[in-house]
Amino acid sequence: MSATPSGPGPSRTRSWWGWGHVDAHPDDAECLALGALLPGTLARPLPIPRVSDLAVGRxxxxxxxxxxxxxxxxxxxxxxxxxxxxxxxxxxxxxxxxxxxxxxxxxxxxxxxxxxxxxxxxxxxxxxxxxxxxxxxxxxxxxxxxxxxxxxxxxxxxxxxxxxxxxxxxxxxxxxxxxxxxxxxxxxxxxxxxxxxxxxxxxxxxxxxxxxxxxxxxxxxxxxxxxxxxxxxxxxxxxxxxxxxxxxxxxxxxxxxxxxxxxxxxxxxxxxxxxxxxxPRHKASTSVAFADFHRALDAVRAVAQSDLAPANCRLLDPGEALLSGASRDGSAVLVLGFESATAPVDDRLAAALDMAHAHGGRGGTTTADRASRPDSAVGAWRSAFLRMPYLRDGLARMGAVVETFETAATWDRIPALIDAVRTEVGAAAVKATGHPATVNCRLTHVYPDGAAPYFTVAVAGRPGEEIEVWDDIKAVAGDVLHRHGATITHHHAVGRDxxxxxxxxxxxxxxxxxxxxxxxxxxxxxxxxxxxxx
CATH class of the missing domain: 3.30.465.10 (Uridine Diphospho-n-acetylenolpyruvylglucosamine Reductase; domain 3)
Structure with missing residues (x-):
């Protein structure tokens, strides 16, 4: 069967220098608000670059x-x-x-x-x-x-x-x-x-x-x-x-x-x-809060090693949960979601919730009350997931170093790997800048034999030397991953970097x-x- 292209959607201009669409970039006021969250950032945002200011030769x-x-x-x-x-x-x-x-x-x-x-x-x-x-x-x-x-x-x-x-x-x-x-x-x-x-x-x-x-x-x-x-x-x-x-x-x-x-x-x-x-025609999702991040890791492993196969099984550490608006009380948050084209998924969601609760998780909506009480943490995470690259660019305009890296390792190495990245990469960021740094983690993909941690690093940079700062931090991150037998990339490819x-x-x-x-x-x-x- 041949297929025909769908009709064109509304036209939007892509940014030549930053993520996504031009009309979705943070304005100067939002950049200033973002910069206020990281001590040591610039007093005003860097101007949006113009191609006309570049030396584009023949x-x-x-x-x-x-x-x-x-x-x-x-x-x-x-x-x-x-x-x-x-x-x-x-x-x-x-x-x-x-x-x-x-x-x-x-x-x-x-x-x-x-x-x-x-x-x-x-x-x-x-x-x-x-x-x-x-x-x-x-x-x-x-x-x-x-x-x-x-x-x-x-x-x-x-x-x-x-x-x-x-x-x-x-x-x-x-x-x-x-x-x-x-x-x-x-x-x-x-x-x-x-x-x-x-x-x-x-x-x-x-x-x-x-x-x-x-x-x-x-x-x-x-x-x-x-x-x-x-x-x-x-x-x-x-x-x-x-x-x-x-x-x-x-x-x-x-x-x-x-x-x-x-x-x-x-x-x-x-x-x-x-x-x-x-x-898919059948969908259900909810979130579970954990006071102990390591017990949350055990809960995710239990779900991953079951035959439930959730579409979404994202674990946000307390910093990541706070950043996305999924939690404000210092809890880690597990976002669970199921979908199917053929059958309801409520029983699978309930079974996953039972596993999470057995490992110290709390909360999570049932089939009966989900329609009247949508899970706010799930919605907050989804919105933040799509918005985050734009916010990164806004922080970059404020002279901040904000970047991510991801990896994968077997379950026996995951807890120590995450702890080492937080400690050593955080220390490297402070050493390179003299400013307090944040290192957050979430699990993006989970397997029966391991998981893919995804890290976000945020710190005020040295004006004009932001790339050098990130290169120093990244070198430390690469050493930590190598020492723990974790891959340099789970899904971002190798490239030159x-x-x-x-x-x-x-x-x-x-x-x-x-x-x-x-x-x-x-x-x-x-x-x-x-x-x-x-």
Whole structure:
């Protein structure tokens, strides 16, 4: 069955320097209010940066006439493709130091045009950086260095259609440039959903999710994008890799696994067959408060190791609960949610509540009173979850260092890992700035054998040296994670910012294979240089 794109929604302007939409950014008054929460921040917010204040030079290369219609050299477009949306990217823009701005931005409309662009770039030695939706928070969509004379940012958002839907097998062939809302808008009339909702959902693409092995919003079950892939189409400088569409296969190493998480270094993902689900019709959620965070960890582990499979099982430590408005009495808060397309979920929610109460949790609404008394903590958390990146940018304008990092480890290591991060990273933040610091934690994803803690660090920075402060703090965080056998990233990818820790985590024989694959697939070394491997 063919699918047709949904109609265009209301037009909003995306920020070239910060997160999301321009009209959602905190104004100066809100920035000042945010800054008052962190002692030592600036007296007034830094001005919103303008592209006209940047030194955007002339492109170092021109496309051939046959490709000129696909390429844009407008300074505003090029600046918007110079960086991702990490804290350090926001600060670089605020300070007028965005780094290497791409010479050209290309927007192909089909696979053949991607092939032609890569062929031209290979012949001219032009670095090609696949851009996705540009929401990378690890330096994954920019060029650093001077080994290439010119840089092309490859933006696939013109390739955004759901091309086919197989309702029998419940799957769809989708172009990689489809942003989250565009993709779901085309599936909705068929009663289907991909059910992959990362925090960057509005501003990231299917291809970006695949290239970074993104994690979705759901806390258990199928949440990493890997779990949804039937097959992939990848354009490499050495040829096109098109895997068979299968429910499963034992035929040797999976070709899709080579490109999942390859971050644009081995090829450009142009489309994929993805497993779909029926849209949920039954939902229930509630929150449980805990006076003891470690007992809350035990409760989450019990739920994760049951067969209840909650859609949401987010544990907020007291600081995170206070920040989101989910709790104001120093409690940790567990947000529980269940959903199903086929059957009521109230019994599963009740069973999870019983487990939480057995570990010292209190509160939680029942089926009978949920409609008349909605859970305010759940609503507060949802609102804060979507608003938080905008608030980070507002604090950045006040000279604060506000950034996150996430990891995953087995349950036996989780308590000590969280305690060590809070202590050592907090001390590093104070040492680097001389100001009091906050280190909050929440669990974003839970598994029977472990969990994914997500940390937020907030401290007033040194004016003009905010990036250096964050780099010092991040180095300490990386050492703590490595010492506890925790991954450098659970779902944010490696990019350039996580390279030192990724090199330590990756087995050397696998590194040898990855370098050989890079040499074979990208002989001119043009694809996203510096990501994953040198």
């Amino acid at each position: 492109p170092a290369v021109a496309p051939p006439p046959s490709l000129a219609h696909l390429v844009n050299a407008d300074p505003d477009v090029r600046a918007a493709h110079a960086m991702g949306k990490a804290y350090r990217d926001v600060v670089r823009a605020l300070r007028g130091r965005p780094g290497r701005i791409p010479d050209l931005v290309a927007r192909p409309t089909d696979d053949h045009e991607v092939v032609d662009l890569l062929d031209w770039a290979g012949e001219r030695g032009v670095a090609v950086v696949p851009f996705g939706g540009g929401s990378s928070v690890v330096g994954g969509v920019e060029y650093r260095g001077d080994a290439h004379g010119a840089v092309l940012s490859l933006d696939l958002t013109s390739m955004d259609r759901v091309l086919e839907i197989d309702t029998v097998s419940r799957s769809a062939r989708i172009q990689a440039g489809a942003l989250g809302p565009v993709l779901e808008g085309q599936l909705r009339p068929h009663g289907l959903t991909l059910r992959h909702f990362p925090q960057s959902f509005e501003f990231s693409t299917l291809g970006g999710w695949l290239a970074t092995r993104a994690g979705g919003h759901y806390a258990t079950g199928r949440t990493h994008i890997d779990d949804f892939v039937q097959s992939m189409n990848v354009v490499t400088p050495a040829g096109v890799s098109a895997s068979w569409r299968l429910p499963a296969s034992g035929a040797g190493p999976s070709p899709d696994r080579l490109f999942l998480g390859s971050e644009g270094t081995l090829g450009v993902i142009t489309e994929a067959w993805m497993r779909l689900q029926e849209r 996580h390279r030192p820790s990724y090199d330590r985590q990756r087995p050397e024989p696998f590194a040898t294979v990855l370098r050989a694959a890079k040499e074979a697939l990208d002989p001119h070394h043009i694809l996203n240089p510096g990501v994953l491997i040198d």
